[in-house]
Structure formats: C-alpha cells, structure tokens
Amino acid sequence: MKPHYVSSKPAYSALANLATQSIAASWPDQLHKKIVPYCIDQWLNHYDLAETGGEVVEVSSQGFFYLFDLGPDRLIAAWGVSQGRVGADRDKSRMQGYPLGAGTSYHRGHAIPHRLGSGTDINLAAQLGSVNIGPFRALEKRAVSTPGSLYFTYWIYWADSRRQVASKIQQGLVSYGTPPDIGVFNN
Numbered sequence: 001m002k003p004h005y006v007s008s009k010p011a012y013s014a015l016a017n018l019a020t021q022s023i024a025a026s027w028p029d030q031l032h033k034k035i036v037p038y039c040i041d042q043w044l045n046h047y048d049l050a051e052t053g054g055e056v057v058e059v060s061s062q063g064f065f066y067l068f069d070l071g072p073d074r075l076i077a078a079w080g081v082s083q084g085r086v087g088a089d090r091d092k093s094r095m096q097g098y099p100l101g102a103g104t105s106y107h108r109g110h111a112i113p114h115r116l117g118s119g120t121d122i123n124l125a126a127q128l129g130s131v132n133i134g135p136f137r138a139l140e141k142r143a144v145s146t147p148g149s150l151y152f153t154y155w156i157y158w159a160d161s162r163r164q165v166a167s168k169i170q171q172g173l174v175s176y177g178t179p180p181d182i183g184v185f186n187n
Contacts, residue, residue: 005049006159009170009184010042016179027176031081031150035174043067043077043154050157061122064112072157074164075125078111079152082143086117106165107132111153113140125155126165131185139173139181149175 018038022030044056044067054071064080109127112118127136143151151173155166165187172182 005046005051006156006167008046008049009156009168010039010046010154012039012042012172012180012182014038015174019174019180020177022176024176027148028081031148031174035150036079039079039150039152039172040067040077046154046156047076059122062117064116064118064123066111066122072164074157075111075155075166077152077154078123079150080112080116080118082116082147082149082151084147085115085144105129109136111155112151113144115140115144116151126187127169128185128187131169131187135183135185136169136171139171139183142181143173146173146175149173 015035015038018030018035047056047067047069052069052071054069056067056069056076059066059068063083064078066078067076068074069076105128106126107129108124109132110118111123111125140151143149152171154170154172156168156170157163158165158167167187168184169187170182170184172180174180
C-alpha cells in the first residue's frame with residue numbers, strides 16, 4: 001500500500017460548485033446524474049492508491065448504496081439520499097449477532113444512520129464508540145432533518161492493506177444550495 005493513501009483523503013474540489021450551482025427543480029437529477037457519480041469517482045480514485053488487488057463491487061440495500069472491496073472484504077463507501085426520519089426500530093438481535101473483533105472501544109457503527117432507513121448487516125462496520133456517539137451524530141441528525149440531501153461515509157484503512165477496521169472515516173452531507181459539510185474522524 002502506498003503511504004500517501006493513508007495520509008490523504010478525497011478533496012472533492014468540484015463538489016461545492018455542483019451543489020451550489022444547481023437549480024432547485026433539477027436538484028434530484030443533479031444528485032443522481034452528477035454529484036453521486038462525482039463522489040464515486042473520488043472514492044475509487046483515492047481507494048486505488050491502497051493497491052489491495054481486490055475486486056470492488058457496488059451493492060444496494062433499502063435504497064442505499066455501498067462500495068465493497070471483496071479482496072480484504074471491507075466497506076469502502078456508503079451513500080444515499082435522505083427521505084427524512086424513518087421511524088422503524090432497530091433490529092437489536094441482528095446487531096448483537098454482528099462480530100465485534102476490533103476491541104472494546106469499538107461499536108457496531110452504522111455506515112448510514114438507522115434513522116435514515118438503513119438496515120444492519122451490510123451497513124455495520126467497526127467504529128470507535130467515541131466517534132459513533134460523538135461527532136458523527138450531529139451530521140447524521142442533519143441528514144435526517146434534511147430530506148433530499150446526499151449523506152455519505154468513506155472509509156480509509158490502515159497501511160496494512162488486509163485490515164478491516166478503518167483508520168479514518170470521512171462523513172459528508174451535500175444539500176441543495178449550501179456548501180458540502182465534510183468531516184474526517186480518526187477511527
């Protein structure tokens with residue numbers, strides 16, 4: 001793995017223009033035809049630096065999308081458009097069955113917040129508890145309260161190309177007419 005993969009991240013240099021230059025009536029089309037493909041290109045171009053030799057696939061579940069690397073069997077990115085708050089309760093028995101091999105500091109974190117309508121299984125990843133119930137919550141809540149916005153997470157891994165626990169997680173929200181809100185958290 002090249003060292004600059006771990007120390008860098010996608011910069012999304014054109015994302016602000018794509019989000020703020022859109023016309024309200026065409027926002028859903030802009031999301032699906034320009035913004036999402038742009039983000040996917042950014043994620044894949046950055047992830048290529050990892051040189052895992054794996055096969056990247058896109059999977060959809062419950063209206064959300066996931067990029068996985070089948071080589072080391074790990075999540076690369078997850079995204080979807082907010083439909084507002086979904087009131088279904090979590091399937092706690094499914095979450096309890098998900099392995100917790102990263103240590104006691106980690107939770108079974110959701111790549112896409114449960115309140116946006118995501119499920120478990122494919123959507124769960126080892127996430128530091130201090131991040132999961134800390135800084136991640138603010139943007140997750142904004143995504144839930146901003147229907148029509150794009151919410152995403154991008155997972156950056158340690159220099160050991162086979163590890164499944166991310167070293168950093170990039171979290172973003174792209175809403176009509178406002179600059180994107182993107183944060184990076186150590187994991």
